[in-house]
Amino acid sequence: MGTVKVKDSFREYLSKHNLKATRQREIILDEFLSSPSHLSAEELYLRLRRNNPNIGYATVYRTMKLLAESGIASERHFGDRQTRYEPNISEEHHYHLICNACGKIIEFEDPQIEALFVKTAGMHNFTLSHQRLELYGLCPDCQPS
């Protein structure tokens, strides 16, 4: 789904919840969509300040929470204590392969894995909403030779 559609769906979410489409929310969403994935709210705030020195810290936090609630972004926790955000670009669920040494993050998808998740949830009579999978190890560059 393209940027325009995402922006429309955010506006729709806002009006459906009697929230307002403000200039700041638009700017933050734009910056989020044009930034690398897995940024923290803090990092996004720093990026925003470059072109919008007037945007507040708390507003970035609040807007990121909104984006998560509206399904546009997902909150993620990796090793550290910060919450990071990634855009829900596609309908596909994707997973992460993370290098213990250099921190490199590789995203991947796997329908076979996903099928097993659905099956497992079903066995426990759970309705599945979302899932997190992280595989940790050493990437080719960081392996002792």
Add this chain to the structure above:
Amino acid sequence: MGTVKVKDSFREYLSKHNLKATRQREIILDEFLSSPSHLSAEELYLRLRRNNPNIGYATVYRTMKLLAESGIASERHFGDRQTRYEPNISEEHHYHLICNACGKIIEFEDPQIEALFVKTAGMHNFTLSHQRLELYGLCPDCQPS
């Protein structure tokens, strides 16, 4: 592996690292082993205070870190910002099914899933060290009927 063995392996870890086997560390390990899984350091501290009002907050944090380093416990992050600990009871890797509504946590294992993880890591030339999988959804009790 039984409680006694765990305690021995902790003592072994301590002496191997020139650390000392103190009364507090023993008490904390005992409480950890006899508590429900997935407690935070804070929760464990509160439990400990009931019988050991003299044990310090920081000591619990430090000891939990030690337990994690020694392989007796694993640190986990679920939805919230707290670090939770679970005992590494078995050699099997296990995963979590978590209810969005009531927070219930169900553990499960699945060799088939694990095999796919190994295969995926191999495809990216990663050496796999550990993995986290969490499936979120609604448990049978929390589903709208």
Add this chain to the structure above:
DNA sequence: GATAGATTGATGTTCAATTTCATTTCAGTT
């Protein structure tokens, strides 16, 4: 039991995240 070095625990600090609140902005109405 003396000694060196590690540990404890009360307190302080850090840092991400949240809350507060006076002021401003938005969206719908006239």
Add this chain to the structure above:
DNA sequence: AACTGAAATGAAATTGAACATCAATCTATC
């Protein structure tokens, strides 16, 4: 276009989990 009530903003204060500090205490070893 001006009015109005509700929501949003931003600066600053607050929270809360986790970690650091340091004098007093305990442990392992000799």
